[in-house]
Amino acid sequence: MNLLSSVSLLLTLFLLPVTSVTEAAGDQVRETVQESLQSQEQSEDWHLLLVNRWNPMPEEYAVTLKKLPGGLQVDERVYDDLTAMLTDCGKAGLHPVVCSAYRDTATQTRLHKNKIARLRAAGYSQEAAEREAVRWVAAPGTSEHHTGMALDIVSASYQKLTKQQEKTAEQKWLMEHCWEYGFILRYPTDKSEVTGVGYEPWHYRYVGREAALAMRDNGLCLEEYLVVRRIAEAMSVHIETSQETAEAVS
Numbered sequence: 001m002n003l004l005s006s007v008s009l010l011l012t013l014f015l016l017p018v019t020s021v022t023e024a025a026g027d028q029v030r031e032t033v034q035e036s037l038q039s040q041e042q043s044e045d046w047h048l049l050l051v052n053r054w055n056p057m058p059e060e061y062a063v064t065l066k067k068l069p070g071g072l073q074v075d076e077r078v079y080d081d082l083t084a085m086l087t088d089c090g091k092a093g094l095h096p097v098v099c100s101a102y103r104d105t106a107t108q109t110r111l112h113k114n115k116i117a118r119l120r121a122a123g124y125s126q127e128a129a130e131r132e133a134v135r136w137v138a139a140p141g142t143s144e145h146h147t148g149m150a151l152d153i154v155s156a157s158y159q160k161l162t163k164q165q166e167k168t169a170e171q172k173w174l175m176e177h178c179w180e181y182g183f184i185l186r187y188p189t190d191k192s193e194v195t196g197v198g199y200e201p202w203h204y205r206y207v208g209r210e211a212a213l214a215m216r217d218n219g220l221c222l223e224e225y226l227v228v229r230r231i232a233e234a235m236s237v238h239i240e241t242s243q244e245t246a247e248a249v250s
């Protein structure tokens, strides 16, 4: 067995429990995963910063923002790749609209409270509303939007944040091409158990080109990728991508 197939076997063994365990066992796996990730975030990997309901924003984290034409702000290091992606999407005859980018804690608190209020109005108990709300609007401090590297992008012709968004030509284009610019669709439909967030066919996250390609080619979400990367590093191998395969063939 060569190195790569042994890595892929290891990954299969490792990832299987994450996606197929019961809720209780899932919590345990996630805890282990989160613990192993805590020490991993280093400054050169700024674009791999993990923020989710189990990993709030680091307290001392400072983001330098740059304004998009519409007034929303992003981490300045993401600006050029984002602009290139939106421009190329436009050149394809489409009209993507960034409807949410960087959010401060106050904004997130307001959105989170609104979501709970809407669920309460729909008949949820306070406890159930709080539990359901975090699947859709992260609690303050745990939203990726605090990083300035997450964006909600919608079609100009259909701006609702619903599952229908995936049917728009803009989302189809973005889902197909985002990795070329270093972005991923952060909450795919089949990864909710791992990400803790429901399917959002509008939320894109910058992770850099190398990681975006590796995640796309191996069908990994960010949480999974960080674990896989750690194993690959420990084994002194790297995660193969389709680009390398193509280069090796040509």
Ligand SMILES: [Zn+2]
Pocket (backbone or CB within 6 Å): 100, 145, 150, 151, 152, 202, 203, 204
């Ligand atoms: Zn979002």
